[in-house]
Amino acid sequence: MKLNRILGICCAVAFALLLAAAWPRLAGSASAQPLAATHYVASTGCGAASPCYATIQEAVDAAQPGDEIRVAAGTYMGVNNQGGLSQALYIDKSVTIRGGFLTSNWDTPNPEANITELNAMTLGRGVYISSTQITVTLEGLHISYGDSTGLGGHQPSMFENYDAGGGVYVNESNLIIKQCVLGNNFAPSNGSGGGLYQRHGSLNMTSTTFEENEAGGGAGVYLFEAETQITANNQFLSNHGGAISAQKGSLTLRQSWLENNDDGTALYTFKTEMVVESNVISNTQGGSGFYVNGNGRIAYNLIHGSSSSGLSIGDGNLNIIGNEIRYNRGKGYDDDPGVKIDPVWGGEVLLQNNHIHHNTNTYSACKGAGLYIDTGPDGMVTVMGNLIEYNFAGEDAAINSHGYGGGMFLIGDNILLDSNIIRYNTAFGFTHVGNQYWGGYGGGVYINDSPTLQNNIIAHNYVTGGDTTHFHAPGIYVNGGSPELIHNTLAENTGGDGVGLYVIEDSNSGERSQVQMHNTIVVSHVVGIYAHGEEVNNVVVADGILWSGNISDTWGAGTFFVTHAEPGDPAFVDPAAGDYHIRAESAAIDKGVETAVSWDIDDEPRFGTPDLGADEYILPGTYQRIYLPVVAKK
Secondary structure, eight states, X not given: OHHHHHHHHHHHHHHHHHHHHHHHHHHHHHTTSOOOOEEEEOTTXXXXXXXXXXXXXXXXXXXXXXXXXXXXXXXXXXXXOGGGSOEEXXXXXXXXXXXXXXXXXXXXXXXXXXXXXXXXXTSSEEEEEOSTTOEEEEESOEEEOOBOTTOOEEOOTTSOOEEBOSSEEEESSEEEEESOEEESOBOOTTOBOSSEEEESSEEEEESOEEESOBOSBOSSEEEESOEEEEEEEEEEESOBTOSEEEESSEEEEEEEEEESOBSSOSEEEESEEEEEESOEEEOOBSSOSEEEOEEEEEESOEEEOOSSOSEEEOSSOEEEESOEEESOEEOSTTOOSSEEEOOSSOOEEEEESOEEESOEEOSTTEEOSSEEEEOOTTOEEEEESOEEESOEEBOOGGGTOBEEOSSEEEESSSEEEESOEEESOEEEEEEETTTEEEEOBOSSEEEESOOEEESOEEESOEEESSOSXXXXXXXXXXXXXXXXXXXXXXXXXXXXXXXEEEEEOOTTTOOOOEEXXXXXXXXXXXXXXXXXXXSSOOEEEEEEEEEESOSEXXXXXXXXXXXXXXXXXXXXXXXXXXXXXXXXXXXXXXXXOOOSOOBOTTSOBOOSSOOSSSOOOOOTTSOOOOOOOOOOOO
């Protein structure tokens, strides 16, 4: 026992001696990562602060990873050739660079009052961030007159090595940028990212302004396979070549302003996962406000005053919710100024609770001013709960501007219009030399193919052109297709021939139209439903219909099958004010036929025998709506 105790004591002493011998090495290992240091930059001296450098590049070169560099107000001009390229500042380590200081106060920056400018004088880029997997923070800096001409950098395999990133170029690194201003930076017309180019890596941006930058694409910011967060008070103003372009990767854009950008689409995405919410995209000239290709959510944005489409959608699965899209003005062949949905292959698109208004398409033979949809071979588009009003397809005979579908133009079978209000839209037509009548078809809706329309109110739409015979259907114009119309209200659509629903064979293929209608209200038209039948026998099947105030309920040489028809007063609540709900005395109550549509325009249930039209009358106090997550009804 004594021997064991003695051996234990000896082992303990030996371990203590070994630990004491190893301690200097262990301590040295712990001290291999020193605490972050602060460096100071001022061209005329830093006062009492130390270490002090005359240029930002000197401070970066002296810094260790993780250090902070504070820069006094002033203009730091010129470029260097570090890394074999030309730039004002070359960064290859994780550092934080902050501007806005005074040499008398190195603790509290004020970037707005104490402007700290990095000026490349067009001799190279402003900032080049070169190393992979580093994190750089730029805060409170003005970066100006960077020029990427001849420096390459845009190297996705399908392109040449075009010049990229005039103001800031980030190569596979992580950039955090706050309270900066990037202005008058440049990439050539075949280049990208005049202000900033982010290649791979991640970008996190707040309270930063891009102004008067220039490039062939993404003149403000170009993102290539990057993970990007642009949130809170960013501005993209008067950039030449669009504001933001994102190719692949992900983009979150919130609470930012894209205004007065030109020579390209303001916000362009391609195969991008995105969340775009609560932004203003306004007065884009020479391109669309927003072109979308990818997946995600676009919500609560204002898209205003573009010279082309406000919102143009290609392939992707998208929820487009609660946006206001207004006063966009298309002037070219491919422009559809409100919302254009035209995928190559398709995708599932939900367009819900948007306000689309006062958009004008002035190109010759324009199609759709508020909304244009062509679903593509594999697409499905659901348009639900939108207000589409005061849109104008065509404008003036003097400039050969005539239109089809003032509210919307629909091509494709996989389209569902559910619970929308389509009103006060116009299609303009005119008489050409030799009595050729162009345009002026479908003031509310123009249909080609076989979409489904249910629970919609289509009222007070208009066709014009000075002729009451040859300009057709201020309500709905069907040109060769088999649409199904369920529980819709057509009311007081005027102008041209004054027809609520006009049905004719396809003007190109000659294929006849076969329209099925269920539980419809048709009110106050010259002709309720017209079926053309001189060359081809077009067919209308109407089961469950309320006629009221039409001079003629049906007309034309086509074939009608009308059953469960009712004359009488729909007793709308206040049609002059646009309220087409029905009152208790409505002749539409309990006169419908059974369909698969079990809800009305207000998401209220249809009890028992359904009412005709878009609205189901609910006796006050008998039903309390339960709000559930909204899903597209198909």
